[in-house]
Amino acid sequence: MLKSSWNAKLLVSSTLMISAITVTPIDFESNSFKINTVDAAATYYTTTVNLNLRKSASTSSTILLTIPSGKTVTYLGTSGSWYKVSYNGTVGYVSSQYLKTYKPTTVKTYTTTANLNLRKSASTSSSILTTIPNGKEIIYLSTSGSWFKVSYNGTIGYVSSDYVKVIETSTQTPETNITYKTTVNLNLRTSASTSGSILTTIPSGEVVNYIGTYGSWFKVSYNGMTGYVSSQYLAPTSTTEVERVYSTTANLNLRQSTSTSSTILLTIPSGSTVDYLGTYGSWYKVTYKGVTGYVSSEYVKVTTTSASTKTVVIDAGHGGNDPGAVYGSLYEKVIALDIAKRLANTLTSTYNYNVKLTRSTDTYLSLSERVSLSKSYKADVFVSLHANSSVYSSANGHEVLVPTSESYTTNPYISASRTLGSTINKELGSKITMIQNRGVKYQNVYVVGKNVAPSTLVEYGFISNSSDRSYLTNTSYRQLMAEATASGIDQFMRSYY
DSSP: OOOOHHHHHHHHHOHHHHTTEEEOOOEEETTEEEOOEEEOSOEEEEESSOEEEESSSSTTSOEEEEEOTTOEEEEEEEETTEEEEEETTEEEEEEGGGEEEOOOEEEEEEEESSOEEEESSSSTTSOEEEEEOTTOEEEEEEEETTEEEEEETTEEEEEEGGGEEEEEEEEEOTTTTOEEEESSOEEEESSSSTTSOEEEEEOTTOEEEEEEEETTEEEEEETTEEEEEEGGGEEEOOSSOOOEEEEESSOEEEESSSSTTSOEEEEEOTTOEEEEEEEETTEEEEEETTEEEEEEGGGEEEEEESSOOOEEEEEEOOBTTBOOSEETTEEHHHHHHHHHHHHHHHHHHTTOOEEEESOSSSOOOOHHHHHHHHHHTTOSEEEEEEEEOOSSTTOOOEEEEEOOSSTTOOOSOHHHHHHHHHHHHHHHHHHOTTSOEEEEEEOOOHHHHTOSSSEEEEEEEETTSHHHHHHHTOHHHHHHHHHHHHHHHHHHHHHHO
């Protein structure tokens, strides 16, 4: 039986993961292990009614006190439909249906007040990474004594706090004002169960306001009514519709259907503009001079967008004093950063996305700092890149990790994250056939489960396996991995936004 790759990475070099996650006992599941994780960072909720805090998880238990509506409580654990919480120093149990997620994240933006050295560590004797000009904006990540850990143009380092000033401080509640649209006629129920009474049926295409997550159910409001709906029948809404215009990179046949044996309607000259209508596998449905048909997506590129460009945040796993998985002189952090830079370049040049890297150098970032950067950049998509490892050299293949429906997950985009992961996995499977496709796995991963955007984590192969390693160390295959991932991200973007 193979040991979970994620568990092996924790054992090999998990400084990054240990800083925010505690691993609990392993459950055996068919041919693999399932890793259960617990968030060490606090998760918060607010009450939606005046709510009794009880001594145990039962309506017959003693009431310790009543928490007023709108107050913040600290989540400590789950017991059935009850949450163990702390309120004003008192610990007890409350019914989870009367809480909504609230994870306060202070996002601070600073500007420099002088030409300021960005250093590798919090010391004047540390090496200078770059000098930030006076008046430039930096993103605050954390405090270390009299130093701030910040991000500037994708480079992470430390600056003296004496020479920066706050220009913006805001406490975000990520789940506030998030809206979804229904993809079918959808029942709004009194509880998070198919046995809950139906309050109303929401027509397909209607917009609902997200309040909180309860397993695979979302608590939402619609036309003044609050209830629960199955999250799988919702899609994120977008305030801007992205319409891309493509141009051909070769003389290209416009066909009647998605097949090279299909009838050729006409040949589109190289450099001509076509209007994109949809994606069908490796084919695009387009219109050219009033004629609609299908072309191979391989021979077209984005030329313009008619709406604001979406932001993709690429997270190169590990970094700095956390090498990730290690095999001899081969470090996961190096592989991840190289693929991240290739992916960023492809998304920018081929698809015209606004791309942000959580790190562009060999720098350590905590898990919470990575999520904070995703929020600061206002990510429309977040993808974390990794290489795998196992104590068993036979373990091999690439896989994609998506959020679970457990209480660990506070990311409101569970369904969208799973679609994103599945789309990327499909592209990796079709374009990188030399590496086994291990599929999509549901796991509690901090940067995915605690994010506030559609998020996934990609494991490109095992550096502990000789075959996978030969591809991971080959720059041509790293480029192919980046291009396959970019294609998956682009397909997801066009489907959901």
